[in-house]
Amino acid sequence: xxxxxxxxxxxxxxxxxxxxxxxxxxxxxxxxxxxxxxxxxxxxxxxxxxxxxxxxxxxxxxxxxxxxxxxxxxxxxxxxxxxxxxxxxxxxxxxxxxxxxxxxxxxxxxxxxxxxxxxxxxxxxxxxxxxxxxxxxxxxxxxxxxxxxxxxxxxxxxxxxxxxxxxxxxxxxxxxxxxxxxxxxxxxxxxxxxxxxxxxxxxxxxxxxxxxxxxxxxxxxxxxxxxxxxxxxxxxxxxxxxxxxxxxxxxxxxxxxxxxxxxxxxxxxxxxxxxxxxx
Numbered sequence: 001x002x003x004x005x006x007x008x009x010x011x012x013x014x015x016x017x018x019x020x021x022x023x024x025x026x027x028x029x030x031x032x033x034x035x036x037x038x039x040x041x042x043x044x045x046x047x048x049x050x051x052x053x054x055x056x057x058x059x060x061x062x063x064x065x066x067x068x069x070x071x072x073x074x075x076x077x078x079x080x081x082x083x084x085x086x087x088x089x090x091x092x093x094x095x096x097x098x099x100x101x102x103x104x105x106x107x108x109x110x111x112x113x114x115x116x117x118x119x120x121x122x123x124x125x126x127x128x129x130x131x132x133x134x135x136x137x138x139x140x141x142x143x144x145x146x147x148x149x150x151x152x153x154x155x156x157x158x159x160x161x162x163x164x165x166x167x168x169x170x171x172x173x174x175x176x177x178x179x180x181x182x183x184x185x186x187x188x189x190x191x192x193x194x195x196x197x198x199x200x201x202x203x204x205x206x207x208x209x210x211x212x213x214x215x216x217x218x219x220x221x222x223x224x225x226x227x228x229x230x231x232x233x234x235x236x237x238x239x240x241x242x243x244x245x246x247x248x249x250x251x252x253x254x255x256x257x258x259x260x261x262x263x264x265x266x267x268x269x270x271x272x273x274x275x276x277x278x279x
Contacts, residue, residue, distance in 0.1 A: 019156070026167040029058070030159040042166060042237070043222030047156075053142045054149050056157035057081075060135030060168040061223050063239060070104050070123035070134060077136045078121065080221045083110035088121075097158050100124040100135070109143065118146040120154050133168055135160075226277040235277050246271040 018033045024040040031037060031047060039046035044059040059077050071091055078086055087109050094105035105122045119140025126133050137160070139153040140146075162168070224237045227245055238245060242255035246262075248269045256263075263271040 023163070026162065026164040027058075028161040028163055030156050032156060039221075041222065042164075043168060043224065045160060049141075053145055054153060055140055056153060057138040057221075058135065058157060058160045059221050060133060061239075062131070062133040062168045063241065064132050064134055066127055066130060066132050068132065068134065070125060071106070073134045074106060074121050074123050074136050077221065078108065078110065078138070081110075081112065083112050083117070086110040094122050096124050097135075097137070097160075099126070101126045108140075116143040117141065118143040120150075122154070122158070135168065227274040228277050230272040230274060236274070245274040247274055248272070 019030050020033065022029055022031050022037065022040075024045070026042050027040070027045055029045050029047075032049075034050045035047050036050065037045070038048050038055075043061065044057065046058075047056045049055065057077070059080075061073075064073070071088070075086070075088065078088075089107040091104040091106055094103040096103035103122055103124045105120060107118075107120055109116060109118050111117070117140045119138060121136055121138040124135045124137070137154070137157040139149065139157040141149045141153070222237070223240055225240055227236050227238055229236055230247055231249060231251075233251075236247075236253070238253070238255070242257055244256050244259060244261070246254040246256075248254075248271050250269075252269075253274075254263045254271065263269070
């Protein structure tokens with residue numbers, strides 16, 4: 001599987017402004033000076049330039065079928081940003097990130113909020129038994145400014161070091177009849193809302209609207225759903241492998257696609273059905 005002990009990035013190309021290494025709960029990553037961290041969670045790291053004209057995205061998922069098409073994976077992750085007129089080039093072989101087996105790369109364009117963006121996206125893949133882990137790294141900017149970023153920003157997007165075994169959901173892949181221990185369940189608590197620091201100047205009504213949009217964006221980007229904890233603990237983010245989940249008092253989680261299945265039958269455990277969280 002993925003090498004969780006990679007060395008961090010040391011030089012992001014020709015970026016004239018410098019950079020720093022940030023250490024999050026799941027990843028270490030490079031941030032160009034003056035940029036802000038938009039998302040730092042279990043499945044994704046998103047950075048944005050101060051003027052909002054450029055960004056990088058790293059997002060990954062584990063537990064995918066080995067025949068899952070990398071082009072489909074990249075297309076779905078880019079669509080999570082809700083662009084308009086997304087267009088991708090033909091794939092080309094690319095050098096994978098350290099610890100990954102193979103990689104493919106695409107140039108792409110899309111409109112967002114009426115502005116044309118240009119960028120490059122790469123899918124890194126590693127397989128283990130009958131599943132695989134895929135990670136997309138993406139760098140993009142206003143089409144009129146892409147020439148200022150093309151030589152160095154894709155390198156920044158790739159400088160991600162996973163430091164936690166739960167990154168990409170590696171330790172939380174749902175299989176038939178799965179039970180997750182209380183410790184593992186804690187690792188799937190809802191990760192933080194978009195940083196309110198970037199929206200302090202916005203009024204309360206605008207703040208509520210942005211939070212709803214960001215919640216949907218994170219779920220789409222991480223390919224997860226958020227479920228309420230019936231025992232009063234924080235909500236839990238779980239992969240979309242199953243449509244129904246149950247939890248017992250020890251924090252163990254049971255997933256199934258059968259709406260009539262009840263793990264309380266012939267069990268000494270006290271299972272309670274979980275509900276989808278609605279923001």
